[in-house]
Amino acid sequence: MSGGVRLEGISKRFGAVRALDDVSLEVAPGELVALLGPSGCGKTTLLRSVAGLEQPDSGRILVGGKDVTGAPTRKRPIGMVFQSYALFPNMTLRGNVGFPLKVRGQAVDRIADRVEELLDLVHLTDQADRFPHQVSGGQQQRAALARALAPAPEVLLLDEPLSALDAMVRTRLRDEIRRIQQVVKITALYVTHDQAEAMAMADRVAVMNRGRMEQVAPPLELYDEPTTRFSAGFVGNRNALELPVTDGHVGFGGALRVAAPNGGSGRAVAFFRPEDVRFSANGHGHPAIVEGKMFQGSVTRLHLVVEAAGETARLYADLPSREAAPLPVGAEVRVFVDAANVRVFPVDG
Amino acid sequence: MASPTRASAEPRGTAGNADTANPARATLRWVGNGLALWLPALPLLLLAIALLVAPTIELILSSVRGEAGGWTIQYWRDTLASNGGRQAISTSLRLALICATLSLLIGGPLAWLISRMLTLRRSVWLALLNVAANFGGVGLAFGYVAALGTYGMLTLALRDIGLGFDPPPIGSLTSLVLAYEYTNVPLFVLLTLPAMGILRTEWMEAAATSSATRAQFWRFVGLPMLAPFLAAGWLLIFTWSIGIYGLAYAMGAGAATIGRLRLITLQIGLTLNTGVGREERAAVLAVVLLLFATVSLVAYRIILHRALRWFG
Amino acid sequence: MVRVGWVGRIAFFAAIVAYIALPMTAVVLYSLSTRWTSNLLPDGYTLRHWREGLTETRLQQAVLRTTWMAAATLVLDVAIVVPAVYWQRVRNPRIRILTELSAAIPFVLPFVVIAFGILRLAGRYTPELLGTPWIILLGHAAIAFPFLYWAIDGAMAAAGISRLNEAAQTCGATPVQILRHVVFPNIGAGLATGGMLVFATSFGEFALVQILVGARFENVSLYSLNLLTETSSQYEKLAVLTVVVFVILFAISVAVVALNRGQAGRFLPGVRAAEGGRSE
Numbered sequence: 001m002s003g004g005v006r007l008e009g010i011s012k013r014f015g016a017v018r019a020l021d022d023v024s025l026e027v028a029p030g031e032l033v034a035l036l037g038p039s040g041c042g043k044t045t046l047l048r049s050v051a052g053l054e055q056p057d058s059g060r061i062l063v064g065g066k067d068v069t070g071a072p073t074r075k076r077p078i079g080m081v082f083q084s085y086a087l088f089p090n091m092t093l094r095g096n097v098g099f100p101l102k103v104r105g106q107a108v109d110r111i112a113d114r115v116e117e118l119l120d121l122v123h124l125t126d127q128a129d130r131f132p133h134q135v136s137g138g139q140q141q142r143a144a145l146a147r148a149l150a151p152a153p154e155v156l157l158l159d160e161p162l163s164a165l166d167a168m169v170r171t172r173l174r175d176e177i178r179r180i181q182q183v184v185k186i187t188a189l190y191v192t193h194d195q196a197e198a199m200a201m202a203d204r205v206a207v208m209n210r211g212r213m214e215q216v217a218p219p220l221e222l223y224d225e226p227t228t229r230f231s232a233g234f235v236g237n238r239n240a241l242e243l244p245v246t247d248g249h250v251g252f253g254g255a256l257r258v259a260a261p262n263g264g265s266g267r268a269v270a271f272f273r274p275e276d277v278r279f280s281a282n283g284h285g286h287p288a289i290v291e292g293k294m295f296q297g298s299v300t301r302l303h304l305v306v307e308a309a310g311e312t313a314r315l316y317a318d319l320p321s322r323e324a325a326p327l328p329v330g331a332e333v334r335v336f337v338d339a340a341n342v343r344v345f346p347v348d349g
Numbered sequence: 350m351a352s353p354t355r356a357s358a359e360p361r362g363t364a365g366n367a368d369t370a371n372p373a374r375a376t377l378r379w380v381g382n383g384l385a386l387w388l389p390a391l392p393l394l395l396l397a398i399a400l401l402v403a404p405t406i407e408l409i410l411s412s413v414r415g416e417a418g419g420w421t422i423q424y425w426r427d428t429l430a431s432n433g434g435r436q437a438i439s440t441s442l443r444l445a446l447i448c449a450t451l452s453l454l455i456g457g458p459l460a461w462l463i464s465r466m467l468t469l470r471r472s473v474w475l476a477l478l479n480v481a482a483n484f485g486g487v488g489l490a491f492g493y494v495a496a497l498g499t500y501g502m503l504t505l506a507l508r509d510i511g512l513g514f515d516p517p518p519i520g521s522l523t524s525l526v527l528a529y530e531y532t533n534v535p536l537f538v539l540l541t542l543p544a545m546g547i548l549r550t551e552w553m554e555a556a557a558t559s560s561a562t563r564a565q566f567w568r569f570v571g572l573p574m575l576a577p578f579l580a581a582g583w584l585l586i587f588t589w590s591i592g593i594y595g596l597a598y599a600m601g602a603g604a605a606t607i608g609r610l611r612l613i614t615l616q617i618g619l620t621l622n623t624g625v626g627r628e629e630r631a632a633v634l635a636v637v638l639l640l641f642a643t644v645s646l647v648a649y650r651i652i653l654h655r656a657l658r659w660f661g
Numbered sequence: 662m663v664r665v666g667w668v669g670r671i672a673f674f675a676a677i678v679a680y681i682a683l684p685m686t687a688v689v690l691y692s693l694s695t696r697w698t699s700n701l702l703p704d705g706y707t708l709r710h711w712r713e714g715l716t717e718t719r720l721q722q723a724v725l726r727t728t729w730m731a732a733a734t735l736v737l738d739v740a741i742v743v744p745a746v747y748w749q750r751v752r753n754p755r756i757r758i759l760t761e762l763s764a765a766i767p768f769v770l771p772f773v774v775i776a777f778g779i780l781r782l783a784g785r786y787t788p789e790l791l792g793t794p795w796i797i798l799l800g801h802a803a804i805a806f807p808f809l810y811w812a813i814d815g816a817m818a819a820a821g822i823s824r825l826n827e828a829a830q831t832c833g834a835t836p837v838q839i840l841r842h843v844v845f846p847n848i849g850a851g852l853a854t855g856g857m858l859v860f861a862t863s864f865g866e867f868a869l870v871q872i873l874v875g876a877r878f879e880n881v882s883l884y885s886l887n888l889l890t891e892t893s894s895q896y897e898k899l900a901v902l903t904v905v906v907f908v909i910l911f912a913i914s915v916a917v918v919a920l921n922r923g924q925a926g927r928f929l930p931g932v933r934a935a936e937g938g939r940s941e
Binding site: 400588621 | 670673674677678680681683684685686687688690691697740741742744745747748749752753755756759760763765766767768769770771772773774775776777778779780781782799800802803804806836861865867868871872882885886889890896899900902903906907910911913914915917
C-alpha cells in the first residue's frame, strides 16, 4: 500500500490572481480523491503543486509522510498522467512505460519484467511495440497510466486524463482507471471538471471554487448533504431559486415552504433536485407551464416555467419517460416540491 | 540540480529560516539558483558575447577612441569628408538599393507564381533556387567571368551570332549588380514564398465576382496584403547586399580593378589585408554599415510585427 | 489577352532558368575544355583537368580543411545551441532575450565587419589565437548559430517540448537524461535543416578566414581566389574546384528542401514559433 498525501495551508498567487487560498487536504493511503470544480478553481494548480510543477507561495506538501515542499519534481515519489498523454513520440509504448525505470538506472532485464507486468495490467501487451502515433487515444492514455505506475510511486496524479477522449472511450477508461487504482492500492489525486466522473470514481470528492476548498466528502454525502451554497449548486444538477425570507421561511405559492437558516429576513437560495419536483394530480400545488422536454432515456427532463415571488423562474423536473410522454409542450400542470431534500443557504453565504 | 528550483519560492515553515540567519549561505543559494537558471545556455551566450557582441562594441569604440586615450570624432569627420569614404558609402548604398529593388521586381512575381504551382513543379523550382542561393562568393565570381567576361560564354555566343556585345567590365557597378542578383533573387523568393500563402484563392474569386479585373484585385487587395512581407524581403536583401564581401572582392580582384570600385566592405577588407589606410577609418566605415543594417533590421521587425498582428 | 500572359510567363521562366544555368554551365564546360578563347563552345574536351585537379594535394587539402571546419562548426553549434533553446523553453524564458539579440547580429553585421572586430579584439587580448584554425571554428560557430537556433526553436515548438519535459520530470529524469532521451530524438528535422545551413555557411565562408587567418588556413574560398588571381591557365583547375564545391552545396540544399516538405513554412526569420497542442 502506498503512503498518503497531506497538503497544509497551500497558497499560490499568479500576479494579482489568487489561484489557491490556504488549501488543506488529507488523502489516506490507497484512497482516490477527486478534485472537482469549474475552470479556474485551482484544482489543476493544486495537483501540479503536489507534482512540483508549480511552487506554492506558502504551505507544506507531504507525500508518503515525507516533506517534499521545494523538492524538484524528479525527486518526488509521484507518477503523473497528463490530459494530452505526453507520451514520448520517439519511443514505443514499451519504451515509454520503461522510461522511469531506465532513468533510475535499473537493470535491463528487471525493467523488461516490470514493463511486461504493467502492460498486462492495462491490457496493452499486443500494442507494446507500436509508437504513440500508431495507437488510439484510449490506448495512449493507458500507456501513460502504465508509465506513471512503473516506478511504484507513493501517489498517482491524474490531470483530467479523460477530457481528450470521446464519450464512449471515456466511460470505459474511467472504470479501468478506477479498477487499476484499487488493484494496485495506490493513493490517487484525480482532477476533473466533470461531476459524474468524480462521483463515479472517487472515494471522496473535494469540491473547489476560486482557490478554496468548499467541501470534502464521499460522493453520496456530497450529493445528499452539500454544506456550502457552491457545492449545492455545482453537484447534483439542482434547481436553484432565490427567494425572499419571510418569517424565517422561504417558499413560493403552495409548492414549497421550508425553514431558512438566516433568521427572519433577507434572501436565501433554495436548492432542490429535479427528481424532487412532484406533479400533483388533485389540483394542489403551484401552476407551471411545460416549456420543453428533453428525453434522456429512462428519465425525461421537463423544463418548467413558474411564477415564484413575483418573478418568473425556470425549473427542471425529472419524470419517468412513460409518465412524461403524454405531456405536450405548453401544457399547464401543477407542481410541488418534496421538502425533505431541499437545502437552503443564505444569499451571501 | 540539488537545490530548489525557483529562486522566488521560499515556502513558509520550511528550513528557509536557517538561511536568513546565515547571509553567506543565502548568497550561495542565490548564486546556485542563478546558475541553475542560466547554466545550459552559458556556452552559447559566452560564445555570442565574445565573438559577436564584444567585437561590435570594440569597433564602435575604436571609431571614436582617440590616440591619447580620450574620445574623438576626428575619424568620423575624416572619413565622411574624404572622397574615398563618401564614394564607398554612396556606391554601397546605390548598389544595395538597386539590388533590393530588382530582386523585388523579379523575385516578387516569381515567388507568387511558384506559390501557385503544384508540388512537383514547385519542388523543382525550389531546388533550383536553393542551388542558386547557395552558389556565391568566389565561385560565383568565377562563374560570372566564365559567362560574361571578356571571353565569357555568353559574350562569345552573342559575338558569334553577330551581336557585337561589350560585356560590362568586371568590377563595374553593372557587373556587380548582375552577380549579386544571382543570389539575391532566389533568396528573396525563398524568404517571401511562405507569405504568399496568405492570399487565398477565395479572395481572388470574390474579387472576380465583384467585377474587378485582375489588375484591380492586385491594386486593392493583393499588393496591400502582401506589401509588408514584400517590404520585409526588400529590407533583408538590402541589408544582405550592402554587406557582401567575398563576391565583390573576387570580382574586383579578378579584373585587377580592385582599387577602382569603392564599396564599404571592400575598403575595410583592403585596409585589413594590405595595411594601406588607417584602421580607425575602416572602423568608422564598419560602424556606418552597422547603422544602416540596424535601421534596416528595426524597420524589418516593425513591419513584420504589425503585419503578423493582422494574421495572428 | 490570356494567350499573351501565358507566353509571357513561359518567357519569364525560361529567362530565369537560363540565368541560373548559365554560370554553372560555363564553369562545367571550362573544367572540361582544352582551349576556349574564341567560340561559344570549347575547342576540345578533356578529362585531364579533372584528373589533375582531384589528385592535386593542394586542392585536396583545401577541400578537406574546409569540410573538417564545417563539420566541427556543426558539432560545436549543436552542442551549445540545443541545451540553450531547451532551457529557455522549459525553465528560463529570459534567456531568449539574449539569444535572439545575439542571433540578430550575423544578420545585421556583414561577416567582414565581424571579422574586423574579432581581429582587433583578439589582437588585444588573445593574440595567440589569431592565425590558428581555432579562432575560425569559434567565429564560424558564432555567425552560423542563428540558422540552427531558428530551426531548433521551431522544431521544439512543434514537438511540444515543454509538455514532454514535464512528463519526463514526473518520471524522474534529470535534465541531461531529458536532453538525451526526449529532446534530441524529437527535433531531428530541425537539427538536420539547421545543421545543414550551419555546414553550408562555414563551408562557403570567406571573410573571416581571409582576415583572421589568411594563408595559414587555406580553405576552399581562399584557394579559389588564389586560382582566380593567378594566370589564366589556372582557370580550369578553378573550374573543377568550383564544380566540386557546387555539388556539395547542391546536395545539402536538396536535402534541406526535402526535409522541409510538409513542415509549415515559417514566415520570415525572426518570427517565433508558438507551441501547438493542448494547453492546461
